[in-house]
Amino acid sequence: xxxxxxxxxxxxxxxxxxxxxxxxxxxxTPSTEITEFSAKYDDIYxxxxxxxxxxCEVAFGASLAGARSACCxxxxxxxxxxxxxxxxxYTGVNGGLxxxxxxxxxxxxxxxxQDSRHYAIASKIPMLEPSDSMEAKExxxxxxxxxxxxxxxxxxxxxTRIAHSQSxxxxxxxxxxxxxxxxxxxKYIMAPANAIKRHPFVEERQKSIAEYADTASxxxxxxxxxxxxxxxxxxTSYAYVKEVFGDSVSVLKLGMVNPLPDNLxxxxxxxxxxxxxxxxxxxxxxxxxxxxxxxxxxKNLFSICGEFSQKIIADAFNMPYPEFAPALSDIPVxxxxxxxxxxxxxxxxxxxxxxxxVLGDIGCYTLGSAAPLNAIDSVLCMGASVSGVxxxxxxxxxxxxxxxxxxxxxxxxxxxxxxxxxAYNGTNSTVIIVDNSITGMTGxxxxxxxxxxxxxxxxxxxxxxxxxxxLGINRVRVVDPxxxxxxxxxxxxxxxxxxxxxxISRRPCALLKYVKAKPPVKIDTEKCKSCKACxxxxxxxxxxxxxxxxxxxxxxxxxxxxxxxxxxNAIGGEE
Amino acid sequence: MKSLNIMIVGxxxxxxxxxxxxxxxxxxxxGYDVKVSEVHGMSQRGGSVVTYVxxxxxxxxxxxxxxxxxxxxxFEKLEAARYASFLKKDGKIIVNSQQIDPxxxxxGAAVYPEDALQKISDLGLCVDCIDALxxxxxxxxxxxxxxxxxxxxxxxxxxxEDKWLSAIEESVNPxxxxxxxxxxxxxxx
Numbered sequence: 001x002x003x004x005x006x007x008x009x010x011x012x013x014x015x016x017x018x019x020x021x022x023x024x025x026x027x028x029t030p031s032t033e034i035t036e037f038s039a040k041y042d043d044i045y046x047x048x049x050x051x052x053x054x055x056c057e058v059a060f061g062a063s064l065a066g067a068r069s070a071c072c073x074x075x076x077x078x079x080x081x082x083x084x085x086x087x088x089x090y091t092g093v094n095g096g097l098x099x100x101x102x103x104x105x106x107x108x109x110x111x112x113x114q115d116s117r118h119y120a121i122a123s124k125i126p127m128l129e130p131s132d133s134m135e136a137k138e139x140x141x142x143x144x145x146x147x148x149x150x151x152x153x154x155x156x157x158x159x160t161r162i163a164h165s166q167s168x169x170x171x172x173x174x175x176x177x178x179x180x181x182x183x184x185x186x187k188y189i190m191a192p193a194n195a196i197k198r199h200p201f202v203e204e205r206q207k208s209i210a211e212y213a214d215t216a217s218x219x220x221x222x223x224x225x226x227x228x229x230x231x232x233x234x235x236t237s238y239a240y241v242k243e244v245f246g247d248s249v250s251v252l253k254l255g256m257v258n259p260l261p262d263n264l265x266x267x268x269x270x271x272x273x274x275x276x277x278x279x280x281x282x283x284x285x286x287x288x289x290x291x292x293x294x295x296x297x298x299k300n301l302f303s304i305c306g307e308f309s310q311k312i313i314a315d316a317f318n319m320p321y322p323e324f325a326p327a328l329s330d331i332p333v334x335x336x337x338x339x340x341x342x343x344x345x346x347x348x349x350x351x352x353x354x355x356x357x358v359l360g361d362i363g364c365y366t367l368g369s370a371a372p373l374n375a376i377d378s379v380l381c382m383g384a385s386v387s388g389v390x391x392x393x394x395x396x397x398x399x400x401x402x403x404x405x406x407x408x409x410x411x412x413x414x415x416x417x418x419x420x421x422x423a424y425n426g427t428n429s430t431v432i433i434v435d436n437s438i439t440g441m442t443g444x445x446x447x448x449x450x451x452x453x454x455x456x457x458x459x460x461x462x463x464x465x466x467x468x469x470x471l472g473i474n475r476v477r478v479v480d481p482x483x484x485x486x487x488x489x490x491x492x493x494x495x496x497x498x499x500x501x502x503x504i505s506r507r508p509c510a511l512l513k514y515v516k517a518k519p520p521v522k523i524d525t526e527k528c529k530s531c532k533a534c535x536x537x538x539x540x541x542x543x544x545x546x547x548x549x550x551x552x553x554x555x556x557x558x559x560x561x562x563x564x565x566x567x568x569n570a571i572g573g574e575e
Numbered sequence: 576m577k578s579l580n581i582m583i584v585g586x587x588x589x590x591x592x593x594x595x596x597x598x599x600x601x602x603x604x605x606g607y608d609v610k611v612s613e614v615h616g617m618s619q620r621g622g623s624v625v626t627y628v629x630x631x632x633x634x635x636x637x638x639x640x641x642x643x644x645x646x647x648x649x650f651e652k653l654e655a656a657r658y659a660s661f662l663k664k665d666g667k668i669i670v671n672s673q674q675i676d677p678x679x680x681x682x683g684a685a686v687y688p689e690d691a692l693q694k695i696s697d698l699g700l701c702v703d704c705i706d707a708l709x710x711x712x713x714x715x716x717x718x719x720x721x722x723x724x725x726x727x728x729x730x731x732x733x734x735x736e737d738k739w740l741s742a743i744e745e746s747v748n749p750x751x752x753x754x755x756x757x758x759x760x761x762x763x764x
Binding site: 002004006029030032033108109132161162164165166167168236238239240242243309310311321322323324325326327328330331332333334335336337338339364367370371372441443535538540542543544554 | 586587588599600603608609610611612613614615619620621622623634635636637638640641642643653654656657659660661662663664676677678679680681682683684685686687688691694695698699700717
């Protein structure tokens with residue numbers, strides 16, 4: 001029976017059916033649900049690792065022991081996991097090993113739109129790319145077969161529109177698959193003497209997989225009667241091409257995007273008059289075909305930036321397109337905002353009020369950069385706030401005017417090492433850990449500081465205060481960000497002391513189920529002087545109606561931060 | 576088999592994912608090939624969100640582009656105006672009369688266009704506006720706005736009430752099935 005499945009759910013199903021028994025990942029949109037769905041299968045051991053490098057190495061260890069294993073991450077996560085990735089290409093595998101990486105063209109929820117196919121090429125690891133949920137499941141299974149057949153990790157590339165689209169999937173049963181572990185130092189100890197011998201193996205393997213690619217059924221050719229146009233494409237771009245052209249043009253669909261099938265491409269190119277590559281992001285297939293000496297078009301018709309759509313394809317080929325109404329002007333944008341009751345809001349209000357330079361990080365709290373708070377000066381990548389504030393302070397010497405802000409999960413991911421650097425190399429930096437007791441932006445995943453594992457069962461809870469002390473920081477204090485006075489006093493004191501310090505701003509995410517909302521606050525319109533002090537925190541529940549502050553009762557959770565801001569006692573708190 | 580393109584638009588957190596899940600179940604039960612494209616991550620935090628539900632003999636692209644939607648179901652007035660150009664010339668926008676100010680309006684940097692729905696009508700597009708929030712509250716919870724709007728959408732589709740109600744049973748938390756069925760019927764009538 002066919003079932004609608006999210007692309008990510010289908011990958012999880014593929015891992016299950018292939019007999020995968022260990023999955024270790026770090027959450028990241030648009031990859032998170034693969035691991036969440038995998039955790040629903042009792043036959044798969046699943047975990048949230050502190051970061052993608054750890055996850056990838058856990059998967060390596062499981063493969064070494066003989067299990068089929070996987071790790072899943074977003075595109076920028078592969079940067080973190082790149083170190084094990086490149087050398088795992090040399091060691092190869094024992095049990096099959098699949099690394100799922102989800103790209104985010106158009107950056108729906110990312111800081112860049114890098115093309116992870118570059119990693120497949122650079123690390124000499126084969127990469128498969130599905131174009132719908134059914135393929136996502138089947139390609140995940142095939143990836144394990146290829147991994148064991150060619151003795152290599154295999155990359156499975158998803159993108160937002162495949163990962164987060166539901167389409168029909170037919171399921172089958174799980175087949176258990178486990179190998180024995182046999183000690184093999186020449187294969188698994190990548191010291192120079194062994195690695196020198198493994199590199200030629202990798203090059204030979206590349207050739208074997210390229211031969212396989214020429215005949216692989218996931219690289220398929222469709223010839224239409226009219227051969228004036230032939231399109232080479234893959235993944236979601238294939239879906240857009242078929243939507244526009246149906247069966248009216250010839251299409252070479254690549255299910256394997258590294259290595260590319262040279263003979264198949266040459267044969268296809270010979271049979272069509274005009275050859276065009278339709279690929280999102282970088283011109284990787286296009287440049288490969290050009291290097292084969294074949295005339296081909298691609299990025300002369302399409303942008304390198306952003307995701308495609310059927311209209312973009314139709315326009316590029318001057319195809320007729322249905323008429324549509326013009327977009328209305330003067331429609332205000334609706335950017336994402338911190339939720340009503342978000343414990344991050346009041347902290348950023350205080351940082352902005354004190355005119356501090358704030359190095360930010362990756363998470364819900366990146367939204368502290370938005371108006372009206374405008375409280376953040378830079379956001380780069382996971383952990384960069386902690387390392388960055390140290391560099392900023394070394395260069396500027398302005399240690400009592402800067403802080404960095406990082407979440408609990410992001411601190412465990414890669415903030416710890418930056419903190420060790422602050423202690424070791426000595427700046428009086430102030431690090432604020434916004435501890436909302438969950439990994440928020442990706443949709444509430446547990447992490448090493450929450451006390452629970454991926455299944456929601458109790459786990460060792462890492463003590464952030466003790467950890468910061470152990471990393472060499474003497475001054476570590478905890479504040480409740482809902483208490484404006486206490487939090488502001490702590491910030492002012494810590495930025496001015498002559499040693500590094502950590503402030504843990506601790507309050508669980510307002511969306512967590514166990515956090516009970518208080519009754520909405522009430523405005524006394526008689527007392528309200530329309531000063532708009534309460535508007536400065538950018539709470540979506542507060543607006544001005546008839547020139548008086550107004551509370552949206554459907555949004556307000558009674559956090560009481562605005563009550564503390566009102567100098568005229570016009571905002572009533574708890575009854 | 577006729578193809579059907581439905582866009583669900585609104586503000587992150589309003590329950591558009593559940594509505595799309597319900598529609599997906601309903602349409603695949605009807606024998607269509609179906610694709611549902613969702614939005615996760617950053618924009619779920621109170622941003623503008625859009626979900627595509629596509630059904631037909633064979634659906635390739637997971638997204639709906641300008642001029643392609645048979646229906647736009649909007650959970651909020653401004654969002655209806657934002658996506659109006661995605662409607663087919665003879666399509667229909669079903670819109671909840673609720674107004675939710677985006678942050679630039681709250682801070683005074685922008686003005687909420689009071690005549691948003693009139694602007695859509697002026698483009699020659701068909702607008703059907705209902706007070707889904709009141710209907711949802713009548714059914715028992717403001718969270719049922721999504722299902723009340725599905726009730727309204729059902730009046731335009733040739734799919735029997737029984738099938739809608741069983742798709743609701745399959746899609747929502749058992750605790751809230753009765754409340755959602757009530758919201759559906761209120762939206763429908």
